[in-house]
Amino acid sequence: MSLIRNILILLVFVSSTSWAQNGWTRKAKSFYIQGAFATFNTNKYYSVDGDLFDNGSTFHSHAFLLYGEYGIFDQLNVILDVPVIAINYFDNYELAPGVGNVKLGLKYKFFKNFPFALQVDAEIPTDDGFNYSTSKEPDIFGNYNTINVPTSDGEFNFHTTLAVSHATKSGNTFASAYCGANWRTKGFSHQIVAGMELGQRLFNRWYIIGKFRIQEVLIEGSSPNASIFWGEGTTFSQYNFTNIVKLNDHWSVLAGMTDFIGIPSERRNLYDGITAFVGVSVEY
Amino acid sequence: MKRKSLICSIAVAGLLFILPACKKDDPINDSPQPKGDFTVERSGTFTAEGGTPTAGTVEYGKDEDDVYFIHLGSDFTTDQATGTLGLYFSTSSVFTSDPGNGNPDLMALGTITSNGEQYIMLDEAVSSSFTHIILWCNTAGVPFGNAALQ
Numbered sequence: 344m345s346l347i348r349n350i351l352i353l354l355v356f357v358s359s360t361s362w363a364q365n366g367w368t369r370k371a372k373s374f375y376i377q378g379a380f381a382t383f384n385t386n387k388y389y390s391v392d393g394d395l396f397d398n399g400s401t402f403h404s405h406a407f408l409l410y411g412e413y414g415i416f417d418q419l420n421v422i423l424d425v426p427v428i429a430i431n432y433f434d435n436y437e438l439a440p441g442v443g444n445v446k447l448g449l450k451y452k453f454f455k456n457f458p459f460a461l462q463v464d465a466e467i468p469t470d471d472g473f474n475y476s477t478s479k480e481p482d483i484f485g486n487y488n489t490i491n492v493p494t495s496d497g498e499f500n501f502h503t504t505l506a507v508s509h510a511t512k513s514g515n516t517f518a519s520a521y522c523g524a525n526w527r528t529k530g531f532s533h534q535i536v537a538g539m540e541l542g543q544r545l546f547n548r549w550y551i552i553g554k555f556r557i558q559e560v561l562i563e564g565s566s567p568n569a570s571i572f573w574g575e576g577t578t579f580s581q582y583n584f585t586n587i588v589k590l591n592d593h594w595s596v597l598a599g600m601t602d603f604i605g606i607p608s609e610r611r612n613l614y615d616g617i618t619a620f621v622g623v624s625v626e627y
Numbered sequence: 628m629k630r631k632s633l634i635c636s637i638a639v640a641g642l643l644f645i646l647p648a649c650k651k652d653d654p655i656n657d658s659p660q661p662k663g664d665f666t667v668e669r670s671g672t673f674t675a676e677g678g679t680p681t682a683g684t685v686e687y688g689k690d691e692d693d694v695y696f697i698h699l700g701s702d703f704t705t706d707q708a709t710g711t712l713g714l715y716f717s718t719s720s721v722f723t724s725d726p727g728n729g730n731p732d733l734m735a736l737g738t739i740t741s742n743g744e745q746y747i748m749l750d751e752a753v754s755s756s757f758t759h760i761i762l763w764c765n766t767a768g769v770p771f772g773n774a775a776l777q
Contacts, residue, residue: 388767391678398724399768433766475710482713482765486738490710490766573708576678612678 364521364538366458366508368450369414377410377624379597385616391576393609400433402614406443408622418452422464431492432476439476441494442469448502458508462523465501472497472573496573498529504536515544530566531575535559548590554583554601557608577612580604595624658737659748663691665698671760671774673703674720681705681772685760687753695749697736697760704742705762705771712739713765714747716757720773736760 369375386401406429413421426443448464472495478488504523510516522537538556545551557580564575585599598621603610667688675681683703689695697714705712715722716734723732734757736747762771 386768388769390676390769392676394677396767396769399764400766402767436766473708478766486711486713486735486765488711488713488738488765490764491708 364462364504364506364523365519365540366452366460366506368418368420368452368460369412371414371416373414373627375410375412375624375626377408377622379408379410379620379622381406381408381618381620383614383616383618385614387615389610389613389615391612393611395615400435402431402433404429404431406430408443412450418455420450422446422448422450422462424448424464426494429494431474431494433490433492435479436476436490436492437479439474439492439494441474443494444468444496444500446502458506458510458519460506462504462506463502464504466499466525468497468499469495470497471495493573496531498527498531498573500528501526517542524561527564530564531573532560532564533562534577535561548588550587550589552583552585552587554585556581559608575612578608579610579613580606580608593625593627597622597624658746660746661690661694661696661698661748665690665696667698669776671776673705673760673762673772673774675772676770677764677772679706679771681762685774685776687776689752695752697747697749699739699743699745699747701744703744705739707740707742709764709771711765712771713737713763714739715761715763716753717759717761717773718756720759720761720775722761722763722770733761 383404384401386399387395387397388399388402389395407427409423409425409427411423415421424446428440429443430438430440432438445467446464447467448462450460450462452458452460470493472493473491474493474495475489476492481487502523502525504521506519506521508517508519510518518539518541520537520539522535525534525536527533536556536558538554540552540554542550542552557578559578560576581601581603583599583601585597587595587597589595598619600617600619602617603613603615665686665688667686669688670684670686673681673683673685681704684700685703686698686700687695688698714736716736717723718732724730725732734753736749739745739762758776760774760776762773763769764771
C-alpha cells in the first residue's frame with residue numbers, strides 16, 4: 344500500500360470521529376465508509392460566562408455515526424457525515440432519540456503532490472431544534488419537568504476549512520494543521536476553529552494519533568432567539584487520542600477518547616466530559 | 628457534548644453536544660388572577676444569568692382580598708427554548724438547595740413556560756427573609772436570572 348493511501352485511511356478514520364482535518368484527498372473512484380459508536384456522560388456544565396455548574400442531573404448522549412468519502416477526482420472528494428441516531432437524556436428522564444445534522448461537503452486538494460486542501464461543508468438540520476424529554480418522577484417540589492435535548496440545532500451551518508499536512512518518507516509519522524470557520528444562520532454567532540494533529544505508527548498495523556483544537560466565537564450573533572442550548576457562544580479547547588488497528592488492507596478498527604480543557608480557549612456553554620468511541624471502517 | 632459538535636465532534640461537534648435545554652405546556656398563566664387593584668409591596672428587575680436573555684420586572688403584592696401574588700411584567704422575557712424553568716423565592720441571589728433540611732432558603736412558586744405578563748398566586752404572605760426571585764433550570768441546575776425585591 345502506498346504511503347499516501349496508508350495515511351489517508353488513518354486520517355479519514357480519524358477525521359470523522361474526531362473532527363480533525365488534513366490536506367490529503369482520496370483517489371478517484373475509491374471510497375471509504377466508517378461506522379462508530381460514541382458515548383458521553385457528565386453533569387459538569389460550563390455556562391456562557393464560563394461558570395461551572397455541577398449540581399444538576401447527569402447528561403447522557405450516545406450516538407451511532409456513519410461517515411463516508413468518495414473520490415470524484417484524485418484531487419476532489421465528496422464527504423458525507425451522518426449522525427444516524429443520537430440519544431440524549433438526563434438522569435431520571437425519558438430518552439429522546441433523534442438524528443443529528445447531516446454534513447455534506449467537498450474537499451479539494453490544490454496541488455497534486457502537496458497535501459494542502461480546502462473543504463467546504465453544508466450542515467443540514469434534520470429537525471427544528473426541539474426534542475423534549477420528560478422527567479420520570481416529579482422534582483423535590485412536586486413538579487414534572489421537561490427539557491429540550493436536541494440532536495439537531497434546527498439551522499443550516501456552512502463550514503470552510505483549510506488544512507495542510509506532512510508525512511515522513513516512511514509514513515510512520517505524520518502531522519496536520521488546519522483552521523476554519525463555521526458560518527451559522529438564524530442569527531447565531533459564527534465560530535472559528537483551529538487545530539493540529541500528530542500521528543505515529545507504533546507497530547506494523549497499530550497507529551496512535553493525538554489531536555488538539557480550539558473553538559472561539561468569530562462574529563457574535565444578533566438574534567435574541569439564538570438559544571444557548573443550541574451551541575450559541577460555545578468555546579473550548581479539546582484534545583483527542585485515537586488508536587487505529589488495521590486488520591488488513593481494507594478493514595480497520597479504532598477506539599479513542601476526547602475531552603475538554605480550559606486553555607487556551609475557555610470552556611463556555613458546553614457539557615464537559617470524556618467522550619469514548621469505537622468504530623470500524625472499510626475502504627476500497 | 629455543541630455546539631456544535633459529532634456533539635462538538637460527536638455533537639457536539641455538533642452532535643452530542645448540542646446542549647439540552649429546559650416544557651412548553653402547563654403554563655403558569657393558568658394561575659388565578661388578582662381581584663381588583665393589585666398593591667405592590669416589593670419589586671425588582673431581573674438580572675440575566677447563564678448567558679440567557681432574561682429581563683423584565685417582577686412584583687410582590689396583594690389584591691383587594693389580601694391574596695398575595697407574584698407579578699411578572701409585560702417586559703418579562705427569558706430563553707423559552709430550554710424547557711421547564713422553575714421560579715423560586717430565595718433568601719439570596721444564589722440558588723441554595725438543602726433538601727435534607729426542607730430547603731429553608733427556597734420556596735417554589737411554579738414553572739415558567741412563556742414570556743410576558745403573568746401572575747402566580749401564593750398561599751400566604753411571604754417572609755421578608757425571602758429577598759430574591761430566582762429563575763432556575765431545574766434539570767440542568769443552571770440559573771437563568773434573579774431579581775432582588777425591594
